[in-house]
Amino acid sequence: MTKRNHVAAGVVFTIALASLLPSAAPRSATMKFYTDDPLQREPETQDASAVQEWDIDLVWDLAENLFGHPGDSTPDVKARNVNTVDEVPDSSWFTNRIGVRPVSIEEAVRGPLTDGGPAPGTWSVVGAKEAGFAPGFTMQDPRGDRWFVSFDAKGFPDAATGAILVANKIFWALGYFQVENYLIRVRPDQLVIGESASVTPPSGKRRRMKFGDLEDVLRRSHRALDGSYRAVAARSVPGRVLGGFRYHGTRPDDPNDVIPHEHRRELRALKVFGAWTNLVDMKAGNTLDSLISENGKGIVRHYLQDVGSTFGTGANAPREYDEGWEYLFEGDLAWKRLATMGFFLRPWQTVQYADNRAIGRFEGAVFDPREWKPRVPTAAFLRAREDDTFWAARRVMAFSDDMIFALAETGKYSDESAAKQLAGVLIQRRDKIGKVYLNAINPVSNFALDADDTLTFENAAVTAGVSDEPSGGYVVSWSRFDNTTGETTPIGSPVATADRRVRPTAALPSAPGSFVKIQIWEKRIRPPATPQVAVSFRRNRSTWTLVGVDRLPPQ
Amino acid sequence: MAAPGDAMHIDRRTLYATCGAILLLASSARAQETRAAEIGAEQAKKATEVTPYEAGTAERWAVAIRREFLAEPSGFYPYFASVYSGGGFTLGAGYRQFLGDRTHWDAKGLYSAKSYKLFEVSADSWGHAQDRLDLHGRVGWRDATQVAYYGLSIDSPDERSNFRMQQSYFGGDPQVRPGGFTVFGAGMTYEDFALEEGTGNTPSIEEVFTPETAPGLGVSPTYLHTTASGGFDWRPSPGYARHGGLYQVTYHNYADRDNAYSFDRIDGEIVQHIPILRENWVISLHGLVQTTLDDEDVVPYFLLPSLGSGSTLRAYPSWRFRDRHSLLLSGEFRWIPNRLGIDMALFYDTGKVTPRWDDLSLDHLKSNVGIGIRFHTPLATPLRIELARGSEGLHLVFGGSAAF
Numbered sequence: 001m002t003k004r005n006h007v008a009a010g011v012v013f014t015i016a017l018a019s020l021l022p023s024a025a026p027r028s029a030t031m032k033f034y035t036d037d038p039l040q041r042e043p044e045t046q047d048a049s050a051v052q053e054w055d056i057d058l059v060w061d062l063a064e065n066l067f068g069h070p071g072d073s074t075p076d077v078k079a080r081n082v083n084t085v086d087e088v089p090d091s092s093w094f095t096n097r098i099g100v101r102p103v104s105i106e107e108a109v110r111g112p113l114t115d116g117g118p119a120p121g122t123w124s125v126v127g128a129k130e131a132g133f134a135p136g137f138t139m140q141d142p143r144g145d146r147w148f149v150s151f152d153a154k155g156f157p158d159a160a161t162g163a164i165l166v167a168n169k170i171f172w173a174l175g176y177f178q179v180e181n182y183l184i185r186v187r188p189d190q191l192v193i194g195e196s197a198s199v200t201p202p203s204g205k206r207r208r209m210k211f212g213d214l215e216d217v218l219r220r221s222h223r224a225l226d227g228s229y230r231a232v233a234a235r236s237v238p239g240r241v242l243g244g245f246r247y248h249g250t251r252p253d254d255p256n257d258v259i260p261h262e263h264r265r266e267l268r269a270l271k272v273f274g275a276w277t278n279l280v281d282m283k284a285g286n287t288l289d290s291l292i293s294e295n296g297k298g299i300v301r302h303y304l305q306d307v308g309s310t311f312g313t314g315a316n317a318p319r320e321y322d323e324g325w326e327y328l329f330e331g332d333l334a335w336k337r338l339a340t341m342g343f344f345l346r347p348w349q350t351v352q353y354a355d356n357r358a359i360g361r362f363e364g365a366v367f368d369p370r371e372w373k374p375r376v377p378t379a380a381f382l383r384a385r386e387d388d389t390f391w392a393a394r395r396v397m398a399f400s401d402d403m404i405f406a407l408a409e410t411g412k413y414s415d416e417s418a419a420k421q422l423a424g425v426l427i428q429r430r431d432k433i434g435k436v437y438l439n440a441i442n443p444v445s446n447f448a449l450d451a452d453d454t455l456t457f458e459n460a461a462v463t464a465g466v467s468d469e470p471s472g473g474y475v476v477s478w479s480r481f482d483n484t485t486g487e488t489t490p491i492g493s494p495v496a497t498a499d500r501r502v503r504p505t506a507a508l509p510s511a512p513g514s515f516v517k518i519q520i521w522e523k524r525i526r527p528p529a530t531p532q533v534a535v536s537f538r539r540n541r542s543t544w545t546l547v548g549v550d551r552l553p554p555q
Numbered sequence: 556m557a558a559p560g561d562a563m564h565i566d567r568r569t570l571y572a573t574c575g576a577i578l579l580l581a582s583s584a585r586a587q588e589t590r591a592a593e594i595g596a597e598q599a600k601k602a603t604e605v606t607p608y609e610a611g612t613a614e615r616w617a618v619a620i621r622r623e624f625l626a627e628p629s630g631f632y633p634y635f636a637s638v639y640s641g642g643g644f645t646l647g648a649g650y651r652q653f654l655g656d657r658t659h660w661d662a663k664g665l666y667s668a669k670s671y672k673l674f675e676v677s678a679d680s681w682g683h684a685q686d687r688l689d690l691h692g693r694v695g696w697r698d699a700t701q702v703a704y705y706g707l708s709i710d711s712p713d714e715r716s717n718f719r720m721q722q723s724y725f726g727g728d729p730q731v732r733p734g735g736f737t738v739f740g741a742g743m744t745y746e747d748f749a750l751e752e753g754t755g756n757t758p759s760i761e762e763v764f765t766p767e768t769a770p771g772l773g774v775s776p777t778y779l780h781t782t783a784s785g786g787f788d789w790r791p792s793p794g795y796a797r798h799g800g801l802y803q804v805t806y807h808n809y810a811d812r813d814n815a816y817s818f819d820r821i822d823g824e825i826v827q828h829i830p831i832l833r834e835n836w837v838i839s840l841h842g843l844v845q846t847t848l849d850d851e852d853v854v855p856y857f858l859l860p861s862l863g864s865g866s867t868l869r870a871y872p873s874w875r876f877r878d879r880h881s882l883l884l885s886g887e888f889r890w891i892p893n894r895l896g897i898d899m900a901l902f903y904d905t906g907k908v909t910p911r912w913d914d915l916s917l918d919h920l921k922s923n924v925g926i927g928i929r930f931h932t933p934l935a936t937p938l939r940i941e942l943a944r945g946s947e948g949l950h951l952v953f954g955g956s957a958a959f
Contacts, residue, residue: 034590045595046602054608060617083590201656204628219685252609255602258594321833322894334892338899342835342890349835 038083042091046255049298054243056284071248071262071379078554079265086549094266098173099398111169117182119143128199134315135220147233151221153316158358161232162411164308177303180235185228239292244284248379267380272392275372281309282374312360358418364428386441387551393437397464434466442530449544472523473498481515514539639699641873642671657682672698692727701755703874709907717753718760736789742782771855781808794935797834801826818852841885841959865952870923870945878908898929
């Protein structure tokens with residue numbers, strides 16, 4: 001090395017070392033709260049344009065989930081995509097809507113719809129329906145928009161299409177990316193077969209579509225008296241379609257997908273939303289990723305593409321009786337039934353259903369949210385903790401009776417009693433979900449600390465009408481919180497309150513940037529007391545900002 | 556090993572690499588002063604490691620199997636079926652080639668533990684006339700080396716003899732579903748039989764029986780076998796059902812080329828599945844009557860109605876009872892440990908064979924009881940294992956199809 005090189009290297013080395021020296025700001029590595037907490041949007045910093053299409057095989061998907069126990073085996077892991085106030089930031093997976101901001105009935109009823117659906121005129125069939133069991137095809141309208149069309153199965157008018165229409169709005173209001181589903185009437189004489197339309201017959205050899213193929217589809221579909229067919233047209237999603245997503249692991253070629261899906265709260269929460277709506281078919285094939293462009297870079301957006309496997313009907317007929325009650329295969333149940341000659345009975349074998357072919361087997365009287373199961377074990381559901389289900393239950397409870405009735409009406413059932421029956425069951429199931437999951441942990445929520453240090457909060461279970469105020473009120477303790485060391489120093493003595501409005505017995509710190517941690521207990525005689533909830537506030541110039549909510553230990 | 560004096564001599568490349576690493580560490584530490592930066596750093600790290608998804612071994616196998624046998628059904632496939640009742644376990648393979656959307660030809664071969672052999676080339680075309688018409692045709696050769704014969708009558712002693720039956724055949728049959736649950740079928744098959752001495756450990760048939768006790772012994776007839784059937788079938792699938800039924804009558808005409816052994820037979824069959832408590836239990840009933848129409852006709856011993864096998868009197872070996880008429884009644888109490896794949900059953904079979912139609916009554920029947928487990932798909936029963944007990948002891952049944 002020359003002397004000049006030695007000097008240059010020395011300068012570089014010194015700069016590098018200097019960059020490691022402590023700065024005036026506290027070392028971030030030990031901070032509990034960052035300056036941008038609580039995060040309102042999950043950042044997606046990397047360009048995912050190189051992500052590739054994949055096809056998640058149905059048989060493998062079912063087998064892996066039924067017998068493979070995929071995903072992180074660490075027990076009791078807190079959802080990793082929640083912010084410091086225990087909420088889910090908006091992301092390419094989820095958009096906060098009901099329960100977070102006002103959602104009017106009109107907005108919920110409109111859901112993801114942006115216009116009136118397929119343009120009228122001649123519709124060009126461009127392909128066969130490749131997934132699912134419902135009869136259908138892909139078509140292009142005169143505007144050039146592409147639509148995936150699915151029909152009601154023969155003998156079950158309104159059933160499959162009604163479920164899609166209603167569930168589409170419910171899951172949109174809950175926050176999931178949804179395709180736009182429109183109710184349409186299809187007349188055979190308005191259909192033509194496009195030049196490029198192809199089908200895969202039983203031979204497995206793909207070939208050009210013929211009118212006979214279309215007739216096969218329509219023959220399996222329910223035909224109205226006027227010769228038309230009721231159907232749902234789903235608009236193709238924007239961007240490059242990549243295939244579905246799994247409920248465990250991450251997509252290895254998406255750089256922004258760094259949180260294992262089983263640890264994403266909005267996917268865990270589907271355990272509750274699924275129980276509410278009986279969304280039993282949680283296969284990857286009912287999800288869809290697409291690559292869109294956002295701020296000049298490629299981002300993978302994640303859709304719950306097909307939420308039509310809801311309520312009491314399947315694509316072709318009412319649900320099997322055990323759907324929603326059992327996985328497709330459960331070894332212990334199989335052994336019990338085998339050994340008892342079938343006399344080991346489960347509720348689904350005796351539960352009564354109202355007779356309505358449009359709704360199918362969907363009931364709320366015997367429904368138990370904790371016992372509900374999709375067709376196969378779902379990795380994200382199996383990791384759901386009480387704080388995840390509490391979060392989800394609050395959103396379910398945010399659907400008012402009027403909104404549920406209005407949403408059920410969007411199914412456009414020809415039998416008026418069908419919408420009423422559907423809404424009635426949804427309300428029944430909603431209330432059970434609230435009762436179970438809002439009372440499972442300490443349900444205090446909506447915390448605010450005003451400028452004169454008065455803390456107010458709500459009780460989500462009481463607000464939802466599924467619980468009374470705790471018999472002994474609440475006990476609140478205050479402490480100063482050191483954001484660098486994590487140490488707490490008590491402020492005054494614990495204070496009891498019955499009206500959820502309380503002030504500390506000593507002054508809170510007033511310096512901007514200081515933190516307080518407040519712990520809240522419910523005082524209950526019966527049922528047993530729920531754990532404390534710890535909330536943290538950061539002092540600004542003259543106000544307090546909520547920065548932390550801890551309902552359960554991280555692990 | 557470096558000399559002590561070389562200790563301070565650092566390679567320039569190493570120095571800059573070290574500095575780079577320190578800078579990266581520093582920038583990483585700084586980046587985490589916001590939550591967004593912390594997440595961004597994690598994403599940036601993954602961006603350096605992104606790789607297309609690669610399926611594991613198990614997934615690759617599962618996908619390949621599904622693609623091979625379901626998505627792209629043309630090509631070779633393993634084949635397990637019965638060559639002829641009593642032939643034992645078989646191994647086989649087939650090759651299928653589609654000629655159209657719903658038309659394929661198929662060549663397959665089977666070889667059993669008892670050296671039974673089957674080669675068959677068939678063509679099937681289905682779903683015509685708006686899914687109302689199926690067409691089937693086949694040509695083949697079968698060699699059953701040690702088919703059992705115990706003599707005529709339900710009282711025949713448990714003393715087995717064997718014969719070898721080779722059968723060449725070709726024919727075809729359409730099936731029509733005109734609407735509702737009605738089904739009609741017709742068929743015509745040329746069947747050339749060659750009967751020989753049996754192999755195996757038991758005496759050959761001609762050592763024990765005569766043409767009086769084994770009608771047609773010593774002849775090898777050739778038939779034009781014509782069938783016509785009609786009935787109602789509302790089972791989800793003949794291969795597996797928990798509800799529905801079949802009520803069907805089939806007429807057989809066996810026209811011997813020499814007319815010496817021509818005969819007519821009618822089969823009447825009833826299957827009824829009665830689900831209980833949402834198919835938690837199923838009562839399944841089966842009745843089968845086979846009757847030779849003309850008492851004057853001579854029916855060769857190997858084509859007589861028979862009982863005994865994994866789907867008739869299950870505690871009795873294949874072909875245990877033969878005569879001109881037969882009656883079989885079976886009842887099963889089934890329970891369903893898992894609706895997707897496992898059934899259990901307690902069953903009772905009873906029946907008789909008789910020389911005269913008038914004797915086909917409900918007395919003097921042979922019976923058995925048993926228990927079984929079935930592994931099934933929604934449409935088929937690929938494995939059925941049953942243990943049955945009758946007057947001649949226990950019998951273990953392995954079947955590759957539904958009992959009825």
